[in-house]
Amino acid sequence: MRSTQSRADLYAVEEVEISSLSVGGSPRLAGESLEHVETLIASETELPPIIVHRPTMRVIDGMHRLLAMKRLGHRKIAVRFFEGSEDEAFVLAVKSNIAHGLPLSLADRKHAAARVVASHPEWSDRMIASVTGISAKTVAEIRKSANAEPPDGGGRIGKDGRVRAADVTERRRVAQELIIKDPGLSLRQVARAAGISPETVRDVRKRLRRGEDPLPQGRAKGAAGGQDADGRPARRTGIAEQPTPGSGSPPPPAVVVERLKADPALRFNENGRDLLRLLNIHALRTEDWSKIIDSVPPHCIEIVAHLARDCSKKWLEFASLVERNAMDPDFGPAGRP
Numbered sequence: 212m213r214s215t216q217s218r219a220d221l222y223a224v225e226e227v228e229i230s231s232l233s234v235g236g237s238p239r240l241a242g243e244s245l246e247h248v249e250t251l252i253a254s255e256t257e258l259p260p261i262i263v264h265r266p267t268m269r270v271i272d273g274m275h276r277l278l279a280m281k282r283l284g285h286r287k288i289a290v291r292f293f294e295g296s297e298d299e300a301f302v303l304a305v306k307s308n309i310a311h312g313l314p315l316s317l318a319d320r321k322h323a324a325a326r327v328v329a330s331h332p333e334w335s336d337r338m339i340a341s342v343t344g345i346s347a348k349t350v351a352e353i354r355k356s357a358n359a360e361p362p363d364g365g366g367r368i369g370k371d372g373r374v375r376a377a378d379v380t381e382r383r384r385v386a387q388e389l390i391i392k393d394p395g396l397s398l399r400q401v402a403r404a405a406g407i408s409p410e411t412v413r414d415v416r417k418r419l420r421r422g423e424d425p426l427p428q429g430r431a432k433g434a435a436g437g438q439d440a441d442g443r444p445a446r447r448t449g450i451a452e453q454p455t456p457g458s459g460s461p462p463p464p465a466v467v468v469e470r471l472k473a474d475p476a477l478r479f480n481e482n483g484r485d486l487l488r489l490l491n492i493h494a495l496r497t498e499d500w501s502k503i504i505d506s507v508p509p510h511c512i513e514i515v516a517h518l519a520r521d522c523s524k525k526w527l528e529f530a531s532l533v534e535r536n537a538m539d540p541d542f543g544p545a546g547r548p
Contacts (some may be wrong), residue, residue: 224260229281233269238323243274244346245312251279258363260289264300271300272307286525298330302342309344309509320345320509321353326432328354344509348501380426382407385417387425464494 237243251258258280261273270277271293280288281512305323315323324343328350331339336347336354343350386405389396390412398409398416404414415425424450468490477483495503507515 224289224291225264226287229277229286229288231268232263232277232288233267234274234277236269236301236304237274238301238308238319239274240319242315243277243278244313247275248278248282250277252282258289258300260291261302263290263292264297265292265294267297267300269300271304275313301330302327305344306342314509317342317345321349324350325357328357339510344512346501346504346507348504382413383415383425387414387419390416390419462485463496464490465496468494 216223259273261276262271264271272432274548277288278538293303295303301323305315305320305327309320320343324339327339329335332354336350339350340347375536382405386401386407388403389404398412401412402409418425468487471477471490472487474483
């Protein structure tokens with residue numbers, strides 16, 4: 212799926228009369244910042260081309276640059292034209308204004324997300340979050356308030372451009388049948404056939420081995436399954452929910468880590484203390500994780516997400532090695548990959 216930004220970048224720069232441009236429909240609720248305009252004027256550097264929606268001649272990206280050029284007495288300005296629809300033009304305006312220049316305020320981004328949810332209900336929460344610079348959790352709340360779902364109950368389009376069902380309950384059942392019928396199928400083969408992610412297939416397979424239902428406990432029939440439209444585990448409140456104390460579920464991670472801290476086998480050696488420190492860092496409450504998610508600035512989202520996934524891969528590998536040590540005492544450092 213080619214992005215709207217790349218489509219605008221395909222066009223050559225043209226000189227256009229400033230008087231021919233329209234300036235309505237900005238995603239900035241409070242309008243442009245005169246202080247930022249003065250900053251651009253004082254910089255005395257050549258400003259990059261603005262982006263204009265050709266069918267309407269409306270400025271999509273570059274209102275501050277346009278105002279600066281007007282103040283400097285220029286009659287023309289460098290423009291790249293965008294040929295898409297009005298809805299696509301708005302998406303590009305929002306995406307451009309969180310990527311560079313004066314960032315949109317949180318209120319601007321939430322308002323923009325509500326409009327994008329309405330115009331693109333088939334986009335996943337993470338897809339819209341990547342465009343508007345807010346968290347996927349916040350987008351989910353906006354979607355719920357607006358009651359905006361894909362037409363005809365269809366799937367959602369993830370950031371990778373793939374369509375996945377918003378409700379994967381039945382797809383987990385399909386994966387179950389495929390695994391039972393042919394245990395030799397790989398995770399990816401089952402994932403492709405069932406329309407879910409390999410990680411969800413892995414979870415189904417583990418549940419079958421334990422003699423459990425392929426659906427997570429407590430999830431009603433017909434509720435959203437174990438992955439969202441971006442192929443990641445579904446999330447109700449942000450990071451994985453903590454068990455309720457006294458419900459018979461395992462205690463929260465923070466409680467478990469506190470117990471481990473009292474274990475002499477870990478406390479009285481350097482490697483054990485390193486492990487406790489790492490576990491303690493990740494034993495945050497759901498509310499704390501949500502606050503951290505919402506504090507990630509838009510320009511750092513992709514970097515932070517990449518690092519987080521890299522850390523998760525290392526933890527998964529660590530968990531597998533620890534479990535293998537428990538099952539096979541002879542499996543030591545020499546036998547590890």
